[in-house]
Amino acid sequence: MSAPVQEKIPGRLGEMVAKMEALYADLDLAAVRDWKSRGQNRRAVGFLPVYVPREVIHAAGALPVGIMGGADRIEIVRGDSYFQSYICHLPRSVIELAVVGKLDALDGFVFPSICDVIRNLSGMFKLLLKDKFVHYLDLPQNFDRRLGGRFYIQDMQHLAQGIGRLTGVEVTDSALRASIKAFNHNRAAVRRLVAARSDRPWEVPTLEYFLLLRAGYLIPVEEHTALLDEYLELVGRSGRHMMDNVRVVVRGAFCEQPPLGLLRTLERAGCYVVDDDFVLGAHFIERDLDERGDPWEALAEGFMEYSVPSASKYDEHRTKGSELVRRVRDVRGEGVIFMAPSFCDPALLDQPMLAAALEKEHIAHTALKYSEDTGQFQVIREQAGTFADGLKLWSNA
Ligand code: SF4
Numbered sequence: 001m002s003a004p005v006q007e008k009i010p011g012r013l014g015e016m017v018a019k020m021e022a023l024y025a026d027l028d029l030a031a032v033r034d035w036k037s038r039g040q041n042r043r044a045v046g047f048l049p050v051y052v053p054r055e056v057i058h059a060a061g062a063l064p065v066g067i068m069g070g071a072d073r074i075e076i077v078r079g080d081s082y083f084q085s086y087i088c089h090l091p092r093s094v095i096e097l098a099v100v101g102k103l104d105a106l107d108g109f110v111f112p113s114i115c116d117v118i119r120n121l122s123g124m125f126k127l128l129l130k131d132k133f134v135h136y137l138d139l140p141q142n143f144d145r146r147l148g149g150r151f152y153i154q155d156m157q158h159l160a161q162g163i164g165r166l167t168g169v170e171v172t173d174s175a176l177r178a179s180i181k182a183f184n185h186n187r188a189a190v191r192r193l194v195a196a197r198s199d200r201p202w203e204v205p206t207l208e209y210f211l212l213l214r215a216g217y218l219i220p221v222e223e224h225t226a227l228l229d230e231y232l233e234l235v236g237r238s239g240r241h242m243m244d245n246v247r248v249v250v251r252g253a254f255c256e257q258p259p260l261g262l263l264r265t266l267e268r269a270g271c272y273v274v275d276d277d278f279v280l281g282a283h284f285i286e287r288d289l290d291e292r293g294d295p296w297e298a299l300a301e302g303f304m305e306y307s308v309p310s311a312s313k314y315d316e317h318r319t320k321g322s323e324l325v326r327r328v329r330d331v332r333g334e335g336v337i338f339m340a341p342s343f344c345d346p347a348l349l350d351q352p353m354l355a356a357a358l359e360k361e362h363i364a365h366t367a368l369k370y371s372e373d374t375g376q377f378q379v380i381r382e383q384a385g386t387f388a389d390g391l392k393l394w395s396n397a
Helices: 011-024 030-037 054-059 090-099 116-128 145-168 173-199 206-213 221-236 260-266 295-305 320-330 345-360 378-396
Strands: 044-045 063-064 108-112 132-135 245-252 270-277 335-343 364-370
Touching: 011 221, 030 044, 030 063, 044 054, 044 132, 044 145, 054 145, 054 173, 054 335, 063 145, 063 364, 090 116, 108 116, 108 145, 116 132, 132 145, 132 206, 145 270, 145 295, 173 221, 173 270, 173 295, 206 221, 206 260, 206 270, 206 335, 245 320, 245 378, 260 270, 260 378, 335 345, 335 378, 345 364, 364 378
Parallel strands: 044 063, 044 108, 108 132, 245 270, 245 335, 335 364
Antiparallel strands: none
């Protein structure tokens, strides 16, 4: 259904982009089936946005698989009948994927607590897929390690036991430390990607950046880390040229993901996206976690101390606005585009507070809405193009 997303790129880089596009289009989870067929008793566990501790799934011997909706590649026939009209699109396409059997390769599902929609979706999965493991992961909203931290560790251990029953693998401390190590390598590679894209956005187009993060939701973490490393090496010597684009930061797209055409439209409208919250779970923890001590404590510390500000997480110290300003300055952003899915309460409720923080610092911003199946981009192109032109004029004034 989507138009081709990228002009043909020659050589190994072209092969890699083609592979990432194929993974993105893999709604039937052929890559997951393939992984399962390569060993005995292999299990795969799907997780919804935004963040789940994938290390726990990995340590239990299962493949963590990100479920990001159907984008513009699946027609919603039955999904609409499960929900009222005034909510976002993601749960409709996820239900559609489930009822038409496209999630059959998955043996279990983890629903993190983000919003009422995801909570309700987990209930529907329990009713619809009675033979599957379904876990609602109640991420802590209290950031005292003795309270929220303890609660979170118990919840993760409960999750580990559930997945362990599927795989027959007990999550030991040493297995969990090894998983933390594998994900630390991946986090470091993602940080290198984020930095390269922010420094030289002409080398790492938003579309490829997005496809790379999405690929990590379908393939084993070790393979994904290697993919990131090779990609970064290749684009470093690709000779791609810088365009006269403005540098923008995007916020609000942390759960339901924008269609590829929208990402391409932003760049064509003159915007380099130098920071964003796409596929946020892939870069939710900002630094490496401790690989030597108590691994459960390390995971709890990661969520509570080192996770990025997000509308999906309680902002105990009310610093989201100042954090956004700091980030805009760090990446030399010239403006911010609030880009939220229609009817996404968490993103839209945060927006006025974030906008006020930007205005205080005279940072320009604009807002647009999308749905994962948005197909018309002309209006968005005009709006983003006008914003980019305005930033160029103001910065030269
Ligand atoms: S897009 Fe927003 S409202 Fe919809 S499920 Fe995600 S966080 Fe909830």
